[in-house]
Structures are given as C-alpha cells and as structure tokens.
Amino acid sequence: MIESKLPHVGTTIFTAIGKLAKAHNAVNLSQGFPNFNADPKLLGLVQDAISEGYNQYAPMQGVYALREVISEKIEKLYGHYYHPESEITITASATQGIFTAISAFITPNDEVIVFKPAYDCYEPAIELCGGVAVAIQLLGKDFRIDWESFKSAINEKTKAVIINTPHNPTGTILSKQDMLRLQAILKDTDIILISDEVYEHLVFDGNTHESAAKFKDLASRSILCASFGKTFHVTGWKMGYCAAPKELMVEFRKVHQYVVFCANHPMQQGIAHYLKNPDHYLSLGRFYQQKRDYFLNALEGSRFKISPCSGTYFQILDYSAITHESDLSFAQRLIKEHKIASIPISVFNLNNQDNKQLRFCFAKTEETLDRAATILCGIR
Ligand SMILES: Cc1ncc(COP(=O)(O)O)c(C=O)c1O
Numbered sequence: 001m002i003e004s005k006l007p008h009v010g011t012t013i014f015t016a017i018g019k020l021a022k023a024h025n026a027v028n029l030s031q032g033f034p035n036f037n038a039d040p041k042l043l044g045l046v047q048d049a050i051s052e053g054y055n056q057y058a059p060m061q062g063v064y065a066l067r068e069v070i071s072e073k074i075e076k077l078y079g080h081y082y083h084p085e086s087e088i089t090i091t092a093s094a095t096q097g098i099f100t101a102i103s104a105f106i107t108p109n110d111e112v113i114v115f116k117p118a119y120d121c122y123e124p125a126i127e128l129c130g131g132v133a134v135a136i137q138l139l140g141k142d143f144r145i146d147w148e149s150f151k152s153a154i155n156e157k158t159k160a161v162i163i164n165t166p167h168n169p170t171g172t173i174l175s176k177q178d179m180l181r182l183q184a185i186l187k188d189t190d191i192i193l194i195s196d197e198v199y200e201h202l203v204f205d206g207n208t209h210e211s212a213a214k215f216k217d218l219a220s221r222s223i224l225c226a227s228f229g230k231t232f233h234v235t236g237w238k239m240g241y242c243a244a245p246k247e248l249m250v251e252f253r254k255v256h257q258y259v260v261f262c263a264n265h266p267m268q269q270g271i272a273h274y275l276k277n278p279d280h281y282l283s284l285g286r287f288y289q290q291k292r293d294y295f296l297n298a299l300e301g302s303r304f305k306i307s308p309c310s311g312t313y314f315q316i317l318d319y320s321a322i323t324h325e326s327d328l329s330f331a332q333r334l335i336k337e338h339k340i341a342s343i344p345i346s347v348f349n350l351n352n353q354d355n356k357q358l359r360f361c362f363a364k365t366e367e368t369l370d371r372a373a374t375i376l377c378g379i380r
Pocket of ligand 1: 032093094095096119164167168196226227228229230235238239240
C-alpha cells in the first residue's frame with residue numbers, strides 16, 4: 001500500500017481544461033503561455049551557444065556572465081545590489097526556484113502564509129516539507145490584501161510568507177503602500193519572504209513593479225523568484241533565477257545543488273548575451289498592454305464585466321450577468337458548447353469560493369484574440 005505524500009493533489013485544472021479544450025477543438029486561452037515565437041535573435045544566440053559547444057554542465061550557481069547581467073538589471077531597476085557570486089542563482093524555472101526556496105527553509109509544522117487565489121505550486125511544496133500553508137483570501141472583486149488579517153495570522157510558528165506581484169490569476173499588482181505595510185508588519189520578525197515576481201516586466205498603465213528588492217528591510221529577508229520563460233516568451237525553456245542575501249542564498253544553494261545541480265547551459269549562455277540589451281525586457285509592458293487593450297476592445301459589447309488587469313498576461317472576466325452557474329461548470333460549458341477555454345478562478349480560492357470569474361490568457365496572436373472575442377461577444 002503506497003501512502004501518498006500529497007493525498008489531496010490530483011490532476012491540475014490546467015491539465016483537465018487543456019484536455020477538454022483539445023477534445024472540443026476550442027480556442028485555448030486557459031494556460032498561460034504565448035502562441036507566438038520568441039525573438040529570432042534570442043533563438044539564434046542559444047543555437048550559437050549549442051554550436052560553440054556549451055553542452056556540458058554549467059556551474060552550479062549558473063553562468064557568471066548571466067548572474068552579472070542580472071545583478072546589473074536588478075540594481076538599475078530596483079536599486080538593490082545582489083552580488084553575482086554569492087547572491088544570485090540561475091534555476092531551471094521559477095517553479096524550481098520556489099520549490100527550492102521552500103525546501104531550504106521550511107521544516108515540519110512551520111507555517112507559511114499564502115494569499116488566495118494563489119498560483120498552484122506553493123502549497124504542495126510547503127506540504128512536502130511538513131509545513132502548514134496558512135491561506136488568506138484576497139478581498140473583493142479587486143483582490144485586495146487585508147493587512148489586518150495578515151497581521152493576525154502571524155504567530156511564533158510563522159516561518160515564511162509568499163507574495164506574488166504582478167499576480168496570477170488575478171492580474172492585480174501590489175502598490176508601494178502594500179509593500180510598505182508588509183515591511184512594517186514583518187519588521188522585528190525573522191519571517192522569510194518568498195517573492196514570486198515572474199511577471200515583473202508585465203505591468204501596465206504607467207504603474208511600476210514594486211519588487212521586494214526596492215524595500216531595504218524586505219530585501220534583507222527575501223528570496224526573489226524570476227522566470228525567463230515569462231519575460232522572453234519561452235515558457236518551454238523552464239529557465240529562471242533567484243536573488244537573495246548571501247546568508248539565505250547559502251542555504252538555497254545547498255538544496256539547489258541536489259535538486260538540479262545546474263540549469264540548462266546553452267540557454268544560459270544565450271540569455272546572458274540577450275539580456276545585455278535592456279530594450280528586450282523594458283519593451284515588454286508596452287507589448288502586453290497593447291495585447292490586453294486589443295482583447296478588451298474586441299470584447300466591447302459582450303455581457304462580461306471587465307476590469308482591465310494591471311499586470312501579467314491574464315484578464316479576469318466576470319460572467320455574473322450571463323448565468324448563475326458555477327465557474328467550473330460554466331468554463332466546461334464554454335468549451336463544449338462555444339469552443340473557448342478559460343480557467344475558473346474558484347479552484348485557486350480559499351474553500352473554492354466562487355465569484356463567477358474566469359481567467360483568460362491574452363498572450364496570443366491577434367488572430368486568436370479575434371476568434372476568442374467573437375465567441376465571447378456571442379454569449380448572451
Ligand atoms: C505566479 C507564477 N509563478 C511561477 C510560475 C512558474 O514559472 P516557470 O514557468 O518559470 O516555472 C508561473 C507560471 O505560470 C506563475 O504564473
């Protein structure tokens with residue numbers, strides 16, 4: 001008899017919806033990935049690295065030139081210096097970075113605060129370490145953090161908190177005031193902050209990304225998790241990095257070296273060159289804002305209620321004016337009857353709270369967004 005370490009984990013909603021979407025040949029705006037290719041320049045740089053023979057293990061911490069350019073990027077954008085030698089590690093995706101961070105610090109019965117709806121890789125990792133995820137529901141249809149609830153959730157067992165800005169699945173961002181509030185609450189504690197910032201460059205409407213690195217006391221207790229998959233339209237490469245103060249990074253690397261040892265070498269070489277040109281990531285906000293606006297303009301006249309997202313490549317649509325059915329059943333019906341796939345938000349909420357909201361990914365070509373919008377406008 002095999003005893004599962006994750007008895008409550010089954011097939012993820014992404015797999016279930018993806019399978020249904022395929023079976024019904026639906027326009028698939030469910031999973032978060034672009035349906036267009038990356039910059040040929042980046043592809044060429046990786047191909048060059050393969051041809052030049054960068055095909056054996058990279059250094060455990062990652063290629064130094066890549067860590068150096070990441071350090072410069074973070075300092076320029078967020079005003080905090082991470083030493084490339086001791087404070088930055090290249091990971092095989094943000095998922096691995098997050099898993100490694102949790103594994104490095106969480107011991108049995110430690111509590112980790114997570115905000116719901118939450119990206120789905122946090123809680124299983126906490127559980128595998130014997131930790132306890134303490135979930136706090138974001139409030140209202142605009143998903144605000146209730147800082148008073150957060151403060152009262154903290155106790156002597158609280159080891160870490162995980163934040164995610166810009167936020168998947170809601171497309172909201174944390175403001176400077178939010179981060180200052182978080183900093184004030186954590187001050188005088190030893191709580192570690194795992195800051196999932198994979199959408200750091202996808203921020204719209206003149207807003208700025210409030211990285212934990214911008215706030216001195218937060219930076220001193222944070223592990224920043226980033227993903228090249230999101231930034232360079234290459235989710236299948238599974239490449240990312242973590243940045244943290246040396247004393248945290250020492251522990252992080254102890255685990256990292258036995259989880260993957262190192263991340264993919266030729267891709268690190270290619271990205272190291274590509275990242276030298278800041279336009280390649282600074283233009284991303286504009287690029288995705290245009291996509292969001294294109295999608296939302298095309299949805300004008302539909303019966304969905306729309307509050308434009310502030311970041312990420314996800315847009316939430318509220319269907320409460322269309323039907324009272326549950327978001328899971330409506331999402332399934334949309335696939336079967338209308339041939340469009342989305343993700344129901346309730347699966348990420350505390351107690352599967354159902355606010356009649358679906359998540360649509362707009363990292364798609366205009367042709368795909370047109371097809372999706374035509375279908376959605378026809379749902380009355
Ligand atoms: C909030 C969030 N964190 C982490 C990840 C994982 O990123 P990666 O593909 O680099 O593992 C994702 C991917 O969807 C995400 O949305």
